């Protein structure tokens with residue numbers, strides 16, 4: 586895609602205005618006090634349709650394309666990485682549920698996910714299953730009227746606030762990938778379900794606004810209707826189908842953060858005086874700014890191209906892997922460059938560039954590490970898959 590349509594520009598402008606008014610004023614406090622995104626803000630985002638940008642209109646979504654979700658994401662992430670991320674639980678899990686859920690499950694959950702009345706959280710990672718996502722040990726054993734779940738999860742972000750957890754669990758040991766199923770666990774927002782479901786907060790360097798948890802599932806009972814699609818063994822396929830859209834829009838989170846860091850550095854270098862001139866006069870500084878700008882532009886172009894490829898309905902894991910890799914590494918570098926250009930002031934924890942830098946540490950790790958993306962890309966370009 587070489588240009589944005591009127592629809593894209595309209596949602597970009599309204600989201601930018603919303604982020605300026607509602608998110609920017611609280612972003613530093615969310616970070617420095619490690620607070621959770623306030624419910625009032627989530628409700629306002631829901632009213633704007635931001636949790637269901639790409640979900641179908643028949644299920645309460647805006648029915649827009651992936652490029653629209655990318656521009657929304659970038660604007661929100663520019664103000665706060667966690668706010669730019671929070672919409673992606675509902676949009677990615679909504680995408681999976683729309684593709685694979687039963688009619689009953691779609692009717693029950695999708696409208697609430699699109700409006701933000703139902704907050705979700707995705708629980709795949711375990712202590713021994715990160716990049717090797719199919720290595721999960723959590724089990725779901727069939728009972729007379731449902732399933733009972735046992736195991737330990739790690740890094741389930743937003744698990745406390747969520748009303749609905751999407752939990753990957755093993756229904757069979759016969760096949761590594763084909764033995765995984767996806768379950769929906771209803772829970773009260775802001776609480777777990779002790780003693781059957783407990784959560785322990787994992788403190789992090791950045792990405793404040795959404796908290797991540799280790800979960801213990803101990804004889805947690807769910808009804809038969811909790812199994813996504815009603816058929817066992819489809820969970821890994823469902824997880825993979827969410828990765829393409831998740832990774833493309835993840836790139837927009839990276840771009841939003843990088844753009845914010847770049848703008849902060851651009852302003853600072855035109856104010857800070859050393860050796861009798863603003864530091865933007867020094868070639869090393871100018872060239873660094875020029876590289877930051879260029880890298881962001883390149884990532885943005887790649888992202889819209891990947892979004893367009895995804896929306897054709899054809900396989901887009903190569904495009905998604907490449908843009909996730911490039912944008913995450915780019916944002917990591919740009920955030921560091923912005924801190925560097927602030928000198929010692931950037932190392933102060935309460936500076937904005939310090940937040941961008943700490944937040945950026947997550948980008949080459951989350952949603953599949955950079956080397957896992959390289960592995961996906963290599964397999965595809967070598968014709969191995």
Ligand SMILES: Cc1cc2nc3c(=O)[nH]c(=O)nc-3n(C[C@H](O)[C@H](O)[C@H](O)COP(=O)(O)OP(=O)(O)OC[C@H]3O[C@@H](n4cnc5c(N)ncnc54)[C@H](O)[C@@H]3O)c2cc1C
Pocket residue numbers: 706707708709710714715716717739740741742743789792797947950951952953954955956957960
């Ligand atoms: C803040 C945060 C939020 C998260 N939120 C969620 C969430 O909501 N839900 C969820 O399910 N998960 C979540 N995750 C987990 C995230 O997806 C994993 O951290 C990520 O996939 C990497 O897995 P790992 O941490 O186990 O690292 P590992 O897989 O142990 O990787 C460690 C290192 O080994 C490398 N490595 C591993 N395998 C290979 C290989 N085959 N080839 C080359 N290098 C390899 C990796 O690149 C990495 O450098 C979150 C993580 C963080 C930090």
